[in-house]
Amino acid sequence: MSAHGKFRHEALKPRPRAAGAPGVRLKTSAMIASIAAEGQATRPAPFGHALAKLAETRPDIVGLTADLSKYTDLHVFAKAWPDRFYQMGMAEQLLMGAAAGFAREGFTPFATTYAVFASRRAYDFICMAIAEESLDVKIVCALPGLTTGYGPSHQATEDLAIFRGLPNMAVIDPCDALEIEQATVAIAERKGPVYMRLLRGNVPLVLDRYGYKFEFGKSKLLRDGPDALVISTGLMTMRALEAAERLDADRVRVGVLHVPTIKPLDVETIVAEARRGGRLVVVAENHTEVGGLGEAVAGALLRAGVAPKFRQIALPDAFLDAGALPTLHDRYGISTAAVVARIKAWL
């Protein structure tokens, strides 16, 4: 029952299809559906392959998971390095505690699960066993934000807010396969704990066209434009780039500043770009509007005395619906079409 005393089903309007009726019915995507559009270039399991390769020169790296190796692409690492892979069972608190134990003994553990389970169920372990002493544990989590249609149990819509609040923890939200490959290496090199959001399976390849190179803690201007600046992270950078191309056809010139490192935030570049040219500033993220990149940027701009026209593209502060992912991305305003429409409306 909802807070308003009504069951959710009272508001739902199921539309059974009459026998033989035409049309395609959108179904709930597989839990781990790829977010790649049809025909889009992709790379398979970029995290798993990057980690397996990195392990060739980094004997300190071990991989741990809580019954989700296949769904976090860690199975690629496990196959390449079976004796360096630890299956901890469906026990996320143990997963994080054990990862801390490995780090204490000089290893660099990569611990994988879904973002909901790391941020919600295992938080205290991540906080006290890992972050409090800045141990070298890399937490890599699939299903960030709204990337599954399975409903709130699997939709990690508030993970960035949770981990942003955690001292010592770095927070990364990569955009595509290329960035995941590069970030995997970069976070292994960085001392201290890292939380990285993961797109898994066949992951779109987008940033190769921009000569992109991930640098820890740096944001990158992928394209420039005088009318609006989209400051985006994670898969929303993909959407922002697509939206900018479509808007270009209507002579609306939109810049895109990609911010893969949410914490520590590249305040200098963000403030400089937001200050430049009096553009509309839109922050886009695959996360609730509470406590994510949008509020981080807003705070940074306010502290710097920069006050552009400011808008947020983010998920609402609500438990989201279940259903087909394309439907949900449209519904909550994070599909490319929705981004285009909203920027037009705000200009």
Added chain:
Amino acid sequence: MTQDKDARRPNVSLAERARRIRRLAVRMGEVQGQGYVGQALGIADVLAVSYFHALRHRPDDPYWEGRDRFNLSIGHYAIALYAALIEAGIIPDEELETYGGDDSRLPMSGMAAYTPGMEITGGSLGQGLSVSVGMALALKRKGSGSRVFNLMSDGELDEGSTWEAAMSAAHHGLDNLVCIVDVNNQQADGPSTKMLGFEPLLPKWEAFGWYAQRVDGNDVGAVTEAFDRAMAHEGPRPRVVICDTRMCKGVPFLEARDITHFIRVEPDEWAKALAILEAAGPL
């Protein structure tokens, strides 16, 4: 009262070590006028056997790679572990005066970054055994012969994560892991068994795949034999020594008091408790 020049002096009995640990804990309690002295007095015998019989460690090199790891999952037992670390010569005796003070290396709840010899940050109860599982796996991976000792309380048996870790340790055959459970039957809200029943404890740990023993945790001889059996056991199983202890052991007027989680000691009673412990030795 000065510290032994050689804390490892072999001719000091374990019972005497326990008495001195109790004495040091009471002195720290007096510094703060409070503290988990009841637990410290209860666990002193187990710590004496741990630091002066079972553990391989070097007082002048607390981070020696070949040491056995002693993980204090119960952060609030720090007062007891500090006493053991002082008695073992890892922390200087005079530092006792700083217990719980500003900028002290001996905070009220144990944290690894603050104190030499404190291996983990405990305090959020139920985490230590999971960290210990990771350390035991890591030590095996390194080919190290070091062992991991995890000291936890009966209250931590309430935490689900304890049992995640218990299953995992058996699953991975962690014969280099020794878990010590202090059963003093006292939690914040009352007797542990009334908070969340955990008995029968011995068959429970056995059913989880551990080589389990249950002893009187205030009987130095019994604890020593149990640790020896745990070490000598050849099965590929983790070991648990369940130690039934008595809160405030060694100070009869406190033992007789209505025992609570956070024992109240009147300002004039510290000296009285200390005098009792002084008079009891050397053992």
